[in-house]
Structure formats: C-alpha cells, structure tokens
Amino acid sequence: MQSETPLPDTLANLLGLDPSNPLVLFLVAVVASGVIASGLLALVAVSGIWGKRKITAAFTDRIAVNRHGPAGILIIPADALRLLSKELIIPEGVDRPAWDLGPLIMVFSALAGFAVIPMGNGIQIADPETGLAYVFAMASVASLGLVMAGYSSNNKYSFLGGLRAVAQNLAYEIPLILTGMSVALFAGTLRLSEIVAAQSTTLFSLGGLAIPSWYAFVNPFAFVLFMVANLAEVGRNPFDIPEAPTEIVAGWQTEYSSVYFVLAYLSEFIHIFLGGAIIATIFLGGPAGPVLPGIVWFLIKIVGIYLFTQWARSAIPRVRIDQLIEIGWKGLLVLAFANLLLTAGIVGVIA
C-alpha cells in the first residue's frame, strides 16, 4: 500500500511530465497541495459545521440540525453562505495588517503541517528527512497567529486570550515535542514515512491476531501524555482557556466576524485534525489497517481523535489558567522528560 514516491512526483508521472524539472515539480506540487487542502476543507465543512452539531447533540441528548436535507446535511452550504454573507465588522483601532494576518496564519500554518503527513495511498506531498520537526514547527506557528489576533484586536478580552494562548502553548508545546521525540528515538528517524514503516512490524501475536508495533501499544504512557498535551495544543476542554467563553467572552477571536470568523473557526478544526494526523502518524501506525485502503484508515483515525476532543469538550470542566500552567510545567513536563529517559534507556538496551 505504501508508496515511496511523494504525491507531486506521482502526479507528474501520470501527466507524463518530468518531475526532475523544478518548474514542473513546483506546478504539480501546487496542484497536489490544492487537492489535499480542498479535501481537508471539505472534511472541516462536514465535521465542523454539521458533524460537530450532531456530535454535541448526541452528547447532550438533543437532535440538532435535521431539516435541511437528509439528517440536516444541507446545513453545510446554508451555513457557509450565512457565514460568508455576514458583514465584516472591523473594530475601531485594530492594528490592521496584524489583525488581518492573524487568522490567515492560523489557518495556513495548520494546513502547511499536512504537507509532510503520509496519508496512505501515496498521498503525501513531501517526505523530508526532518518531517516530524517540521510538522511540530508548523503546528506551533499558530501560536504566533493567536498572539497577533489577541494583541491587535484592541480589545481586552482578546488581549487576555492572546496572552493565555501564549502561556498555554509554552506550557504544552515542550512536553508535546519531548513526547514526540521519544517516538523519534524508537524509530531512529524524523522522516514520517519511516516512522510509519517502523510501526508496521508485528509487536506480538494474540491468538492469531497480529498486533502491530504501533507506538501507542509499544509505549502507551507516551501516547496518553501526547493525547493530553494535544488537547491543550488544540485548545479543547479541559484546556480551552484561550477562548473560555464564560470568562473572557471568546478570547482572541472576540472581535472577528464574518470571513475572519470563518478563518478562525477553520483553523481550530484544521488544528484538531493536524493534531489527529500527528497522533495517527506517530502513534497509530499512520494509514495502516486491514482491508480498507490506507487513506480511509487514516481518516478514521483522525476523526476518532476528533471525536475524543469533542467528548472532552462535552464532559470535562475547564481548568483555571494558573492550574493549567502548573499542570504543564510541573506535571506534564516532568512526565515527558521521564518518558524520554525511559525510552532512551529501552532503546539503548535493545540496540
């Protein structure tokens, strides 16, 4: 199933072009990115506009949208139209370029992260040697967007939200990356396709059922740590502090309306999916799975992680900002280091 050639090269070959020509490669890469980005946006449209309502409704004992089309699915175009047709209100005194760029950065950083994710069936735009580092770097750029949005909005709630976002991301990015590093130690590489390949061996057999050596099974401790830190990274309960509607109205996104709100909303979901994609890739064997094609398995995994974030959002209370900082620096960071040392020890003994 695994294709070693990245998607642009495949496309170029299909079109009968020479991928070694930089211009051709650039053009097909743009096309490939467009395909993947559109796919992601479609996924967000389904899960963000329709799925989220249905899921939250299921948790809260309601029905949610059910009038537009079968199971209310046509709410997606209706809502998209509604959101886009709203007036874009630009508050007085906002710091214009920064205020406009904030949401864009958030969306595009999250989208850019997908460039190196192997989604199965050869869908991977690039497979650089430093893939894992790249994807973490891209995921963190969003913090910059949050700060820009919070700082430039000329609104104190946004300001507080922006500051909270920075404090939160600092407290969680480090444990997140440290835990990711333990995976890199296991796999001995940062290249994502190789990390996926390293998980395809059989860990042990359970009554004829081969359990693959997914790192979630090899090191469940790291997996749990990563899942928790990821909740903070994507800003979902119990760590939705930068928005915290009951405290600071909507945090950094208070002043965004219309299209900018759509961008902010999009970025949240793409971020959740990027988090899911990272987890799927480094802990759940990427696109690996029986019977179904890789891309389907990959989607199932990231939607599963998305469901987990929605579950957390419906069920778990929010911690306070100081408690979050404490959990991050005094709890997760220590655990992440312990996990890293442990992994280093195990890898050292085995190797």
Next chain:
Amino acid sequence: MSLEEPEPSTQLDVGVTDDGLDYDQIEALIDDYVIGRESHVNAEGFVIRPDDVQAVLSTLKTEAGFDFCSCVTAQEYQDRYESIYHLKKYDDPTQEVSVVVPSPRDDPHNQSGAEVFETADWHEREAYDLVGIEYDDHPDLRRILLPETWQGHPLSLDYNQDKPQIVPLREHANPLQDDKRSPSDPDTMFVNIGPHHPATHGVLHIKTALDGEQIADLEPDIGYLHRCEEQMCQQGTYRHQIMPYPDRWDYISAGLLNEWAYARAAEDLADIDVPEYAQVIRTMGAEMSRIAAHMLAVSTFALDINGDFTATFMYGIRDREVVQNLLEDLTGQRLMFNYFRLGGVAWDLPEPREEYFEKVRDFVDGLPEKLTEYHDLLTNNEILQMRTVDTGVLPPEDAKSYGATGPVARGSGIDYDLRRDDPYGYYDELDWDVVTEDGCDNFSRLLVRMREVEESAKIIEQCVDLLEDWPEDEREIQANVPRTLRPDPDREIYRAVEGAKGELGIYIRSDGTDKPARFKIRSPCFSNLHTLPTMSEGEYIPDMIASLGSLDIVLGEVDR
C-alpha cells in the same frame, strides 16, 4: 483568648421570653435613644433620632443579638421621610425588631447603618436612589438602580413622572481609556464584565480592575433590569392586581415562591386565614418551583465551569423540563404562573388527580438517579473540585454582615431557613431537613443546592401523600376574602418567605385604600450579590465567574 471581650450569652438574649420578645426589655437597652414606639404587625418599632442610627443598630447587634439587617425600607409621608431597619436574628428570625428613623421633609437625612451592617450600604443606596433620603457617613452614597444622571427620586411624593430624563452614553465606561484604576498599582487593567457577557446570567455589569489574571478591584453595577416593580405594586389592588408581579422578580421558575412572599405578607396584613388544603398545594407547588430553580442554578453553574458545550447543562435542562411540565399542569403556565390568590390558590389540582399524582411520584422517584448522575458529572469530578473548593470563600461573619440568605448563607454554614425557622404554609407539619455545608466556598454552595433538591423532593412526596388522602368534601382551596380588600389604615408589616435564592421579604404599609401605600421588596439576590467583591477580590477571573454562578442571582430580582 484574653484579648477577646467575653460576651455573656445571657446578654444576647435580651427580652427573649417563652412567648415571644419582650420589647420593653429591648427598649430599656436603647432607652437613651428611643423617642417613640410603633407597633408593626410583625414586630415593634422603636422610633429614634436620625443621628443615633449607628449607636442603636450596634447596641442591638452586639448586646441583643440582632445580627441580621434583613431590609431597609425608606418611604415618604406627607410630613416626613422615614427609614425602617428591619432587624432579625439568624438564630431565630421570628425575633424581629424594627428601627424607625424619621427625618424632616425639607432636608431628609439620617445616619448610615453601613458601619454596623455591610448590607445597609446597598439598601441605603437604593433608598437614596428611589426615595431620596441622604445617609450621613455612608461609604459611597450614589444611585444604585437608576443612572447617575437621573433627576429626582421616583418613589418620593412630588416626583414628576413626565419629566424627560437624559441618560448620556458616557455612563458606559469606555474600556479603552483610563486603564489604570488603582494609583498604587499602575499595572492594573480595567475591564467591563457585562452588561453583555456570557457568564453574567443577565444584564449585570461588573466593573473589574485586573492585576494580571487576578482581580484587584470589583464593583457590581446593577439596575439594567429595573422595572419599577415596587411602584407598580403600589399602583395595583391587593386582591388581584399585585399577584402577577412577583412571578416577574425571580423569573427562573421560582414564581410560586415569589407569589407566596406577597401572599404571606398581604394575608397577615389583612388577617386572612388560608385553608389547610390550599396550604398543602402551595407547599407542593413552591417546592416544585424550588427544584426547577435549583436545577437551573446547578446547570448554569456547570456552564460557567465547564464551558458552553457541556452536556451537564442540557441534562439539567432536560430534567428540569419534567418539573416544569408538572408546574404547567398545576398552574396552566410555564413561566408566569399567577397561581396563588390571597387566601388560597386559583384552582384545585388538575383532573384526573390520580394521573397527576402518578406523574409527580414518577418525577420524585426518578430524582435520586438523576442526582447521582449530576454528582458524577459535577461534584465527583476532580477538575471541578480543583476549580471550586476553597475558591470564592465567604466566611460566615461576612455572610451575616452582608445579609446573605438562602443557599449562599447555608453554604457558609449558617443554619438559616425560614421554612423551618419562621414556619409558614405546611412546612412545620412535614419531615425534612435544612441543608448546610461548612466549606464557605463555591463547592459548598453547589452542594447545598443539589442536596436541597432532595429535601424538596421529600416535601413534595409528603404533600402528595396528604393530598391523595384528603377527603373530597374538605378540599377548600380559597378562604372567603372580600372582593375589594382594604386593610386598616397605617398597618405596617414586613414578612418574608424562603425563596429559591434566600429570604424574599415584602414590606407593606396600608393606608386604608385598596392599594398599598408603600410596597417594598427585599430581594435575596440583591443582598447576595453584594457579597461578590468579598468573595472575589484577589481571586482569578474564572473563580469570580464561578462565584457569580454560585450566588445564583437573577437580575430580575436584583433590580426589580
């Protein structure tokens, strides 16, 4: 400790006898100040000079044990202004005394009682705002319900209702200017929380100065929902026209409890006896209202703590719907019940009775399971405990001084519940307990409400048992009340019931007509909200939001 002045307990019982208070002994205590006596229906009133308010109040508080300033009523007569301090004891609210302070009509002012009772601060501001009495030595005598620029005092006799009023927009603080509120700490940031904010539970404005994420200074700004309820009641006839208003004070399903406050005050004023059968129905309906109100309080508290996608809120609303339907069956309404009448209730239980009893029993029987679920979702959740235990602490002394009542007082360990301590309706015949928690924090207040739901269910169940066996020919739902009720002139009464939020009291003065001359509402939310600065200063913003949620205020009742 030797530094503490020993206070013999006998002193605090001045005038306490087996058959009520001996007011002569109390008068002897403040003999130097008393210039006259008035007899109100609920208690004796001592008339004192305007400059002796502090001395009298503090003597009564420290030497006679009147530690609860329930209400301050201000009113204007043809020849004078008058402030009445309604004092009670938290230990026994049937021991009441009124301190009546007349002041001259041309220059109405008297000493402030805020030094003695913190709660008098807001009550006197309201009196100044609406009636126009000035309080000397008041810490902060400003308008509280009306805008600062309002001209005249609406409840004074010569107020011109047609006078145009101008309320300039500058009343709304500009959040973008004048950042540094506290000169001592230039790093504070001023932020308006409300009047439109997801967690203020209505149009409440909290002027907040932040030091980082912590609250340096906080001042609730109320009055956005002021609808002149007192004045409207003064313009309605006792018999029919006032009863619809109480539903609109605490409109979060506590309607029947509010109606009872008016019913109790007016019935005692006009010496109306309510048939026992009607009292049982009232008790049952009132407790249903309490359950509905507490369920909303608990679920919105979850909203404040968990965030706005929490399942707990919808669970609470779903289960509240059941009791809401029961109330609808009983009263024909879901929000503005208007079910009580002076001397009884509007109509008997819905037919077929068995079916209704069945529904009520189903609800009561299903409640423990639901509450277990809430406890799983809320009180047993470690994150929620982390958030609420030891935050928003309200020590009992402060709670008493601020006149906190209801679940807020009981969450601070104050064993005070009018249903037991000043019994009315059918409560004293039934078997139930007053719930208190000693934590004094947000968690305790949450717990008190959740446990009170169980107690209310117990009461409802017993009422259903009683009603089921009630002989058919004795089902009297209404006493014989004259069509036009004209209580004797110059009768004054202050009566309170245990509303969902605490002590809901009504002061009525009759003047011989069919409408009250003065109608004053003592709102529990008003006094409870006054405790917010004490709870929240120095705490984090989220804890302030949690404290606000745990106070469970309804702005309709705060602003009236």
